[in-house]
Amino acid sequence: MSTHSQTTSVTSLAIRNAKGKRKLTMLTAYDYSSASLVDACGIDMLLVGDSLGMVMLGREDTIGVTMDEMIHHCRAVTRGATRPLVIADMPFMSYEPGVETAMTNAARLFQEGNVRAVKLEGGSEIVPQVRALVQAGIPVVGHIGLTPQRVATLGGFKVQGKTADAARRLEADALALVEAGVFCLVLEAIPAAIAGRITKSIPVPTIGIGAGGDCDGQVLVFHDLLGLFDRFVPKFVKQYANLREIAVEAINAYRNDVETGTFPGPEHTFRMNEGEEDKLED
Numbered sequence: 001m002s003t004h005s006q007t008t009s010v011t012s013l014a015i016r017n018a019k020g021k022r023k024l025t026m027l028t029a030y031d032y033s034s035a036s037l038v039d040a041c042g043i044d045m046l047l048v049g050d051s052l053g054m055v056m057l058g059r060e061d062t063i064g065v066t067m068d069e070m071i072h073h074c075r076a077v078t079r080g081a082t083r084p085l086v087i088a089d090m091p092f093m094s095y096e097p098g099v100e101t102a103m104t105n106a107a108r109l110f111q112e113g114n115v116r117a118v119k120l121e122g123g124s125e126i127v128p129q130v131r132a133l134v135q136a137g138i139p140v141v142g143h144i145g146l147t148p149q150r151v152a153t154l155g156g157f158k159v160q161g162k163t164a165d166a167a168r169r170l171e172a173d174a175l176a177l178v179e180a181g182v183f184c185l186v187l188e189a190i191p192a193a194i195a196g197r198i199t200k201s202i203p204v205p206t207i208g209i210g211a212g213g214d215c216d217g218q219v220l221v222f223h224d225l226l227g228l229f230d231r232f233v234p235k236f237v238k239q240y241a242n243l244r245e246i247a248v249e250a251i252n253a254y255r256n257d258v259e260t261g262t263f264p265g266p267e268h269t270f271r272m273n274e275g276e277e278d279k280l281e282d
Contacts, residue, residue, distance in 0.1 A: 010140035024217025035080030074113030121147035123173025134181030146189035210236030
């Protein structure tokens with residue numbers, strides 16, 4: 001795979017202006033190593049997702065992720081990525097209580113985490129928070145459809161918008177978020193027909209995950225794309241590699257080499273200066 005040579009940092013304005021001109025790419029990243037890999041490949045946006053609670057910390061969902069944890073991972077990602085626009089998820093209950101809470105926590109993600117945009121889950125009910133953040137100069141990504149922070153009220157990780165009434169609510173939420181000032185909108189786990197309708201009806205890019213090919217861009221979880229997380233694989237994930245299988249094979253080979261005494265070999269071993277070892281016999 002060749003690396004991407006463009007080094008100019010992507011901005012939220014550039015993302016918004018890409019609508020109708022080209023497809024956009026987004027991946028999650030949670031640490032320096034993954035961020036630097038993605039940085040070399042010309043991806044437009046890096047999302048420090050609260051999905052880190054599941055894929056990095058082994059939790060059952062994203063609910064328990066804290067602001068301090070998000071900031072810790074944001075710092076690592078922004079050290080590894082210079083080209084993509086780095087976006088941070090605002091974790092559960094870091095914005096829902098109201099505008100003041102949202103402003104305080106978004107400011108922390110910008111000032112301490114060094115990100116340049118935040119993502120909020122929800123529709124019309126979070127419009128006041130979105131509007132206040134945008135007016136304060138903080139670019140906001142919206143997120144509707146399956147919103148993992150609300151999985152308890154959604155009844156699990158289920159496709160949203162399967163009825164006409166539910167689809168109309170999604171369309172209304174999308175319009176409300178655009179009016180509040182989001183520069184792009186993530187559509188998760190909704191029927192492709194609805195995602196297509198929303199994409200055509202709003203002036204900002206839509207980023208799909210399980211929302212079909214009519215969206216203006218796509219996002220995947222880094223560990224899903226590379227086959228590193230196998231607790232479950234959603235229907236909408238395309239695994240471009242199975243690095244878990246390769247890693248298990250490599251680790252087993254290491255264990256075998258150590259147990260049989262073939263590692264470390266002479267090529268991995270340091271020697272004293274010539275004649276110095278003999279002096280130890282004196």
